Amino acid sequence: MTTPEKIIRDDIRAMTAYHVPPASGMVKLDAMENPYRLPAVLREAIGALAADAEINRYPDPAAPALKARLREAMGIPGHCEVLLGNGSDEIIQMVVQAAARPGAVAMAPEPTFVMYRTYAATMRMRFVGVPLAEDFTLDARRFLATMASERPALVFIAYPNNPSGNLFADEVIAEIIERAPGLVVLDEAYQIFAGQTFMDRIGRYPNLMVLRTASKLGLAGLRLGYAAARPEWIREFDKVRSPYNVGTLTQLIAAKVLEHHDELERQAAAVRSERARLATRLPALPAVRAFPSQANFILVRLPDAPRVFEGLKTRGVLVKNLHGSHPLLEHCLRLTIGTPQENDRLLDALARSLA
Numbered sequence: 001m002t003t004p005e006k007i008i009r010d011d012i013r014a015m016t017a018y019h020v021p022p023a024s025g026m027v028k029l030d031a032m033e034n035p036y037r038l039p040a041v042l043r044e045a046i047g048a049l050a051a052d053a054e055i056n057r058y059p060d061p062a063a064p065a066l067k068a069r070l071r072e073a074m075g076i077p078g079h080c081e082v083l084l085g086n087g088s089d090e091i092i093q094m095v096v097q098a099a100a101r102p103g104a105v106a107m108a109p110e111p112t113f114v115m116y117r118t119y120a121a122t123m124r125m126r127f128v129g130v131p132l133a134e135d136f137t138l139d140a141r142r143f144l145a146t147m148a149s150e151r152p153a154l155v156f157i158a159y160p161n162n163p164s165g166n167l168f169a170d171e172v173i174a175e176i177i178e179r180a181p182g183l184v185v186l187d188e189a190y191q192i193f194a195g196q197t198f199m200d201r202i203g204r205y206p207n208l209m210v211l212r213t214a215s216k217l218g219l220a221g222l223r224l225g226y227a228a229a230r231p232e233w234i235r236e237f238d239k240v241r242s243p244y245n246v247g248t249l250t251q252l253i254a255a256k257v258l259e260h261h262d263e264l265e266r267q268a269a270a271v272r273s274e275r276a277r278l279a280t281r282l283p284a285l286p287a288v289r290a291f292p293s294q295a296n297f298i299l300v301r302l303p304d305a306p307r308v309f310e311g312l313k314t315r316g317v318l319v320k321n322l323h324g325s326h327p328l329l330e331h332c333l334r335l336t337i338g339t340p341q342e343n344d345r346l347l348d349a350l351a352r353s354l355a
Contacts, residue, residue: 011121011124012122015118015121018114018115018118021318023318025316026313026316026317026318027316027317027318027338027342027345027346028318028336028338029317029318029319029335029336029337029338029342029346030318030319030320030334030336031220031320031336032162032190032215032216032295032296032297032336033215033216033218033220033336034216034217034218034220034267034268034271034296035271035336035337035338035339035342036218036267036270036339037218038218038257038263039263042256042257042260042263045256046253046256046257049252049253049256050249050252050253053248053249053252054248055248055249057248058243058244058248059244059246059247059248059250059251060248060251061243061244061245061246063084063246063251065251065255066084066246066251066254066255067082067084067226069254069255069258069259070082070226070258072258073258073261074199074212074226075197075199075200076199076228077199077200077202077203077228079202079203079230080202080228080229080230080231080234081228081229081230081231081233081234081235082226082227082228082234083226083227083228083229083234083237083238083241084224084225084226084245084246085224085225085226085227085241085245085246086223086224086225086242086245086246087213087215087223087224087225088187088189088211088212088213088215088225088226088227089115089225090225090245091211091225091226091227091237092115092116092119092156092185092187092211093115093119093122094237094240094241095154095183095185095209095237096119096120096123096125096154097119097123097240098236098237098239098240099125099153099154099182099183100120100123100124100125101153103126104125104126104152104153104154105125105126105127105128105150105151105152105153105154106120106125106126106127106128106152106153106154106155106156107127107128107129107130107146107147107150107152107154107155107156108127108128108129108130108155108156108157108158109129109130109131109132109138109143109157109161109168110129110130110131110132110326111132111163111164111322111325111326111328111329112129112156112157112158112161112162112163113156113158113162113187113189114325116156117129125153125154128146128150128152130142130143130146131327131328132161132164132328134328135291136161136164136166136291136299136328137166137168137169138168138169138172140169140172140175140176143172143176144175144176144179147176147179147180147181148179151181151182152180152181152182153181153182153183154182154183154185155176155180155182155183155184155185156185156187157173157176157184157185157186157187158187158189159173159186159187159188159191159194159196159198160190160193160194160293160294160295162189162190162295162297163297163299163320163322163329163332163334164291164293164299165190165291165292165293165294165295165297165298165299166291166292166293166294167194167196167294170196173186173198174201177198177205177207177208178205180207182207183207183208183209183233184205184207184208184209185209185211185227186198186208186209186210186211187211187212188210188211188212189211189212189213189215189216190216190294190295190296191212192216192217192264192265192268193216193268193271193272193275193294193295193296194294194295195294196294197210198210199228202228202229202230206230208229209227209228209229209233210227210228210229211225211226211227212225212226212227213225213226214226214254216296217257217264217268218257218264218267219253219254219257222249222250222253222254223250224246224250224254268296271296271337274337274338274339274340274343275293275296275298275337277340277343278290278298278335278337278343278346278347279292279293279298281347282298282300282335282347282350285347285350285351285354286354287302287303287354288300288301288302288350288354289301289302296336296337297334297335297336297337298334298335298337299322299332299333299334299335300332300333300334300335301330301331301332302331302332302333302354303331304331305321305322305323305330305331305332305333306321306323307353308333308350308353308354309321309323309333311349311352311353311354312346312349312350312353314353315348315349315352315353316345316349317345317346317349317350319333319334319335319336319346320333320334320335320336321333322334
């Protein structure tokens with residue numbers, strides 16, 4: 001009898017699938033989503049677009065209208081090419097797949113976005129994680145020394161970092177790009193909340209790719225990621241892209257929403273305002289340490305994170321429990337910024353769970 005044990009690679013069978021917990025009926029603050037819906041008028045326009053869409057046909061794989069709108073809204077330089085993905089996760093997968101020569105190394109600071117390591121493992125690319133300092137800052141000397149010895153083909157840096165929320169120093173990132181022997185993928189998933197970018201510096205650094213996602217803009221359900229880099233990089237990664245990876249509805253709706261970038265900025269400003277309020281309120285709770293964040297979430301350390309996590313769930317608030325995922329994340333929870341009402345529920349539930 002043929003069984004998975006006989007067919008599936010041993011290292012794959014040893015892995016754990018990415019788990020998304022059920023959130024029905026909960027205040028959902030576990031996935032760094034934008035808590036605000038689009039205005040009714042824009043939702044109506046999207047409905048009309050969907051009604052007229054030719055979903056009986058395959059989508060245009062080149063997506064010229066969407067790429068043009070992204071260039072305009074996101075300030076993508078004209079000398080760059082754009083690569084689209086079914087979420088930024090798929091673009092990470094493409095990059096790793098294309099670069100995974102025998103013996104090639106991927107490298108990143110850790111803790112960080114888990115999919116860098118996961119995709120490297122699935123493509124049998126050796127992954128080297130360089131620990132951050134205890135305050136989640138990037139130890140430049142250690143990182144550069146490891147990069148010099150390991151000679152990675154790929155370096156992934158989340159900017160701001162997930163799950164810590166902090167921006168690494170600009171001059172350190174620049175030095176890493178300058179010294180890297182391969183491609184540096186700067187993951188700017190939370191750029192709209194941080195206000196910092198290297199997008200305008202791609203022309204200066206031939207080995208730089210800037211990666212972003214529309215998910216944090218309030219379009220998580222569309223699954224749209226995009227990357228900008230010099231044409232010679234995008235040309236190679238496009239060879240491993242699935243032919244119709246970004247669907248017709250995603251292309252149409254994303255392009256329409258990007259026409260209203262001012263609304264996305266308004267929502268991001270509301271999130272930033274609530275982030276500032278929580279950053280003040282959280283440390284006032286007993287034994288709570290809140291780490292500085294430039295993203296749409298705040299990392300906190302508590303005396304007993306698993307107990308508090310369960311207490312929050314009991315009170316109808318779902319956050320991300322990171323305890324046990326990395327030594328630097330012991331007794332840490334990641335709290336997504338919600339609406340003012342959701343954040344009030346969080347603060348109340350957190351105070352009660354700490355008691």
